[in-house]
């Protein structure tokens with residue numbers, strides 16, 4: 001069986017450098033390019049890359065994906081910064097290249113994907129829900145893509161269940177004291193030396209609380225999800241949002 005020809009963009013970054021090692025070590029993949037900022041994207045065409053793993057920055061990802069989709073190169077994307085406008089722009093590009101697949105995964109670690117799933121299930125059963133994400137201080141953005149996605153899933157689950165809006169403070173002495181409001185769910189971002197990527201979903205009801213916590217302790221936690229994404233995206237045309245779509249979570 002021929003190996004999948006895979007390139008990594010953002011290859012010198014924290015997660016990109018780990019992805020280079022993981023792709024290189026995978027028996028069914030050949031690492032054909034490892035590109036950093038300023039390296040020409042034409043290399044992707046010259047090396048016959050079939051799948052790009054995109055792990056750059058929110059300011060670079062759209063241009064990189066535009067190139068990939070126009071050249072029929074599938075993409076597995078971990079880079080954050082997704083908005084409805086950006087997703088619509090990507091869908092427009094994909095419409096002109098209907099055989100190309102793009103997976104955007106807010107988080108590639110199985111624990112984080114399960115945290116989102118568990119939070120979605122639990123959210124309608126509690127009066128209050130808040131999300132706290134904690135990351136290393138060099139993280140490019142806040143709140144994390146995972147926290148934003150978690151809050152969106154929680155809000156959608158509560159809306160489907162007809163949950164009442166959460167009680168909240170009527171007076172805040174300082175802006176930001178209640179975190180960011182994502183679809184009615186407060187999201188708090190901590191940046192702390194020594195951390196990598198962590199999240200707590202706090203749920204509270206009458207006389208009880210439930211805390212769902214996930215910790216990524218090393219960038220290796222994201223690698224099985226990236227490799228799964230690479231294997232599946234080549235046979236999944238169009239846009240897939242969330243690694244859970246490639247997992248059987250019941």
Ligand SMILES: NC(=O)C1=CN([C@@H]2O[C@H](COP(=O)(O)OP(=O)(O)OC[C@H]3O[C@@H](n4cnc5c(N)ncnc54)[C@H](OP(=O)(O)O)[C@@H]3O)[C@@H](O)[C@H]2O)C=CC1
Pocket residue numbers: 009010011012013014015016035036037038039055056057058060064077078079080081105106107108109139140145222
């Ligand atoms: N979905 C997931 O599971 C995960 C997602 N992430 C996300 O991945 C992204 C990267 O995170 P992280 O590795 O910590 O960040 P880093 O800053 O360590 O790495 C980003 C790398 O991308 C490079 N880069 C920027 N623009 C381009 C470009 N146009 N072409 C090629 N390379 C480029 C940067 O180069 P330079 O330094 O020169 O700018 C840098 O080396 C973030 O959005 C982060 O949130 C991170 C971990 C897990």
Ligand SMILES: O=C(O)C1=N[C@H](C(=O)O)C[C@H](O)C1
Pocket residue numbers: 080106107108135139140143144145146147196197198
């Ligand atoms: O920048 C990071 O480190 C991470 N980014 C992703 C996010 O914003 O959710 C995934 C994970 O939290 C690590």
